[in-house]
Amino acid sequence: MKRIPIAAAALILVALGLGLLDLGLLDLGTPDRERFRGMVSPRLQSDKSSDTAPTIQAAGPTYVGRQTCLECHRENHRLHSHHGHATTFRSTKDPEVARRFAGKSYDAGEPFGTYTYHVDDQGLFVRIPDKFGDRPFRLEYALGHRSMTLISLLPDLQSDQDTPRSDRDTVALEHRVSWMASEGQLGKTPGQHDGPPQTAAELFGHRHEGRIMHRCVYCHVTTGEIVGQQIVGLTPNVNCEKCHGSASEHVRQARTMKTPPPFSVGRVDWDAESELQLCGDCHRMPRDITRKQLREYPDLLARFQPVGLLRSECFVQSGGSLKCTTCHNPHQSIDETTETEHEQNCIACHDETTPSTETSRKHTVCPVSPTTGCIACHMPALKLDGLGDGFHDHWIRVRDDK
Ligand code: HEC
Ligand code: HEC
Ligand code: HEC
Ligand code: HEC
Ligand code: HEC
Ligand code: HEC
Ligand code: HEC
Structure with a gap:
């Protein structure tokens, strides 16, 4: 079968909007996130008292990271390290992820060809020699703790130059091949489009953009926002503060008094x-x-x-x-x-x-x-x-x- 020319890389991000959505797996409604945030974050409390003297806490609490919790909540910290929540989002440089793919290949049959993987200090790369020549395609992040699906953030070459909104400029490519825990080997990512690939992009996976792309990252990380092809302020995985809210204020109080005011789940509105x-x-x-x-x-x-x-x-x-x-x-x-x-x-x-x-x-x-x-x-x-x-x-x- 003829190769898809390298020039077609320009079209790499044209793919069909099929996949998980068809299965209804990512059929997302409006999250009630703000409502929930108000309940767990002590921020509203400080806002309520804004008619009294303004304090330096006016900006609200900030994230301190899960290592800080270890100091006083040793047991929860230990347990959480073994929970799936602690490994929902990893760089492909993570040895656990690299190990699943490095040196392996996956024959997807016609018309997709054989995918081969290699790892170096830049991360994980895939090649499809019989379809895409020797060009390596970089895979950046692995989502999932048992099964692992790879995604890469790429510039959207199709975007309208007049409206360079960052989310329009970026697409997430969800790779066609995943580590499938139930089979103990590489397999096809659920929800991928099976028709003959019309573009080079479809060889590698299917594309997500806009809200779906942002939600994909949102559900698997504690903090982080896709800006361009970067995730700014990334704290990967579902850590303590994803559930409990920013804890700087709680930690400050806990360090100055034996019984800090109720925080998050300890509050009456929880x-x-x-x-x-x-x-x-x-x-x-x-x-x-x-x-x-x-x-x-x-x-x-x-x-x-x-x-x-x-x-x-x-x-x-x-x-x-x-x-x-x-x-x-x-x-x-x-x-x-x-x-x-x-x-x-x-x-x-x-x-x-x-x-x-x-x-x-x-x-x-x-x-x-x-x-x-x-x-x-x-x-x-x-x-x-x-x-x-x-x-x-x-x-x-x-x-x-x-
Ligand atoms: C009445 C008990 C019960 C309640 C309530 C419950 N679960 Fe479970 N859950 C289980 C059991 C039992 C398993 C299987 C555990 C195992 O395999 O070891 C499970 C498994 C799971 C799993 C692993 C995947 C799966 O489906 O097997 C997830 C995720 C999960 N529960 C989330 C939740 C969430 C979120 C809620 C609240 C909406 C919830 N559970 C409420 C009993 C419960
Ligand atoms: C920010 C998103 C998010 C929130 C909030 C969240 N989860 Fe999860 N949860 C995940 C993801 C993603 C996984 C898949 C982990 C993996 O395999 O990578 C998961 C996996 C799990 C599992 C199975 C993995 C294991 O090691 O047991 C259980 C059980 C579970 N969640 C329960 C809960 C319960 C209970 C709550 C609420 C108290 C909750 N989750 C809140 C995203 C979330
Ligand atoms: C609405 C929140 C949400 C969105 C959006 C979301 N996920 Fe998840 N994801 C979860 C939860 C919760 C689980 C654990 C339960 C399950 O497996 O369904 C999970 C599980 C997974 C797993 C399996 C983990 C395992 O150990 O078996 C993979 C892989 C995964 N997600 C990848 C993705 C990718 C790729 C995207 C975006 C294209 C995405 N998810 C979007 C919440 C989400
Ligand atoms: C071998 C399968 C089996 C196991 C094991 C089993 N159940 Fe049941 N259970 C049933 C069936 C079948 C019925 C319906 C019986 C009927 O309608 O006569 C039932 C009915 C029930 C009911 C409804 C009773 C009513 O009068 O409406 C409850 C509650 C219940 N089970 C709880 C449990 C709990 C708790 C356990 C574990 C301690 C358990 N079951 C173990 C099969 C099972
Ligand atoms: C998936 C959401 C989630 C994550 C992640 C999470 N928690 Fe919790 N945590 C809860 C919920 C829900 C409760 C309330 C449990 C209850 O009512 O039984 C709780 C209760 C607590 C409590 C009070 C009860 C107790 O167990 O002592 C502490 C302290 C706590 N969490 C600390 C932590 C720390 C530290 C981490 C990170 C290492 C963490 N939590 C991660 C959801 C989470
Ligand atoms: C300097 C010590 C200290 C640190 C650091 C700390 N806590 Fe706490 N935390 C406490 C104390 C003391 C309590 C009061 C209840 C208790 O005795 O466990 C508490 C209670 C909690 C509760 C239960 C809610 C309540 O009001 O009873 C949660 C949830 C919690 N902490 C989460 C966290 C998280 C998440 C972190 C890390 C971001 C963290 N804590 C860091 C000392 C600390
Ligand atoms: C918080 C209490 C609570 C827990 C925990 C709980 N149940 Fe129930 N369950 C109920 C109530 C209440 C009913 C309604 C009938 C009754 O009063 O027993 C019910 C009904 C049922 C029924 C009959 C359902 C029907 O449609 O008629 C089954 C079966 C059942 N429970 C099984 C279980 C099993 C299995 C678990 C553990 C995985 C479990 N329950 C945990 C409270 C509970």
Whole structure:
């Protein structure tokens, strides 16, 4: 097959707007981020007191970084290091990432050809010798902790020169080939366009721009803004302050007094609803999926745990008290939680000995298996096309198939 000429590199960023969107995976609604931020950030508090003497804190708290938390919250810091949240966004220079790709090749068959990878001190590069000659294409960032998808930020050569807005000038190319944890080898990135590549760009992957591109980075980092082809102010991964808000003020107070004022989750306005908004901002809320999906609830939605949980009777009938952290320590990876520990969470409610209180009446007990095996029958891990079988359906229910 004929080579796509080097000159076609000028067209490298013309690609079809297909991919994850078709699967509805990135069908994003409006995030309720500002609302949530107001709840966790102490900033609003200082704004409220602005009629009193202005202070140097008027600019609001700033990020201090997770190393600072180690000083006083050693255990949470240790746990978080092993959580998937600590490795959601890495440079391809990271040895863990490089190791997955270096020296490997992936035969995507016609019409895409064979991808070969090499690493040097500049990072990770891919070549497609039979289609793109010897030209190396640089892959910059790896998203994901088990499975890894590579992205690069590139100038958008198609942009309209009259409106040089930075986000118009940049596109993120999501690479065609990923490290697939469930297969333990390189494989095709879910949601990539399969038709014959019309441009050189489609050989390497598909392009994201505008809001989708920004959100892709937003959900995988603590701070950072795409400006041109750089990420300015990048703090990679989902760290402490992504969830708790900027902590400089908390740290300052904690250093000057034994009992610092309530911060973030310790504040009175922090409730179950705030927490669902927090986790759902990234793990997806019902607002992030289409109405059709919401009605039909295809298996694919197992990937979006808050969507399932919100329709569970466990949530609906427990006065909104059931939240993510009822079953997950937000700092501890699920890999470190045993099946038995998970069952204890269920039994904490579904047990005859659970006392009734004003808000929670006595709950039903399983007539089939009252003490064990709850997860496999009521919230099993489902096999999702191209995404492995690692997603537990958080719509907890009596299933026809069990
Ligand atoms: C800023 C976005 C973001 C927020 C907020 C967020 N997550 Fe995550 N979470 C992710 C990403 C991205 C991954 C995928 C990690 C990976 O594999 O790279 C993940 C993975 C996970 C995992 C599986 C990985 C593991 O090691 O256990 C759990 C469980 C989880 N999140 C729970 C939560 C809970 C509970 C909350 C709310 C308290 C939350 N997340 C808030 C982005 C987020
Ligand atoms: C709305 C927030 C959000 C956006 C936008 C988003 N992600 Fe994620 N991503 C998550 C969460 C949450 C997880 C963990 C649950 C899951 O795997 O679905 C995740 C998981 C992943 C994983 C799998 C990690 C693993 O260990 O298996 C990869 C790879 C990934 N994202 C890449 C991307 C890329 C590439 C983009 C942009 C094109 C993107 N994500 C956009 C929130 C997001
Ligand atoms: C994914 C979001 C998320 C991340 C990341 C996160 N936390 Fe938390 N954290 C929470 C939530 C939610 C709670 C409330 C838990 C509850 O109500 O049981 C919490 C509770 C806490 C608490 C009070 C309860 C306790 O466990 O002592 C401390 C202290 C804390 N976090 C510190 C940290 C530190 C330090 C880091 C980083 C090393 C961190 N958190 C990272 C979401 C997060
Ligand atoms: C100098 C010590 C110190 C440092 C540094 C520190 N904290 Fe704290 N933090 C405390 C103390 C003391 C409390 C009060 C509750 C307690 O005893 O754990 C607290 C409480 C919290 C709580 C629980 C909410 C509350 O008001 O009870 C969270 C969440 C938290 N810290 C997050 C963080 C994060 C995130 C960082 C790093 C960015 C951090 N802290 C750095 C001392 C510190
Ligand atoms: C916060 C308490 C709470 C927790 C934790 C909880 N549930 Fe529930 N669950 C309920 C309530 C309330 C109902 C409504 C029926 C009742 O009162 O028992 C319910 C209903 C159910 C039902 C019947 C659903 C239906 O559609 O009729 C099943 C099955 C179930 N739970 C399984 C589980 C499993 C499995 C777990 C653990 C993964 C779990 N629950 C954790 C409170 C809880
Ligand atoms: C009633 C208990 C329960 C609640 C509530 C709950 N989870 Fe889970 N979650 C589980 C269990 C059980 C697993 C499977 C753990 C394992 O494989 O070790 C799981 C797994 C996960 C995973 C890993 C991927 C997957 O789907 O298997 C993520 C991410 C996750 N939960 C996020 C959340 C978020 C976000 C919330 C809040 C909206 C939440 N969970 C609420 C019990 C719960
Ligand atoms: C072998 C599969 C299996 C296991 C294991 C299992 N269940 Fe069930 N469960 C069922 C089935 C099937 C039903 C429906 C029974 C019926 O309608 O007669 C059910 C019903 C329930 C109900 C609804 C009861 C009612 O009266 O409405 C709850 C709550 C429940 N299970 C919780 C649990 C919990 C908690 C565990 C773990 C301690 C568990 N189940 C383990 C299969 C299972």
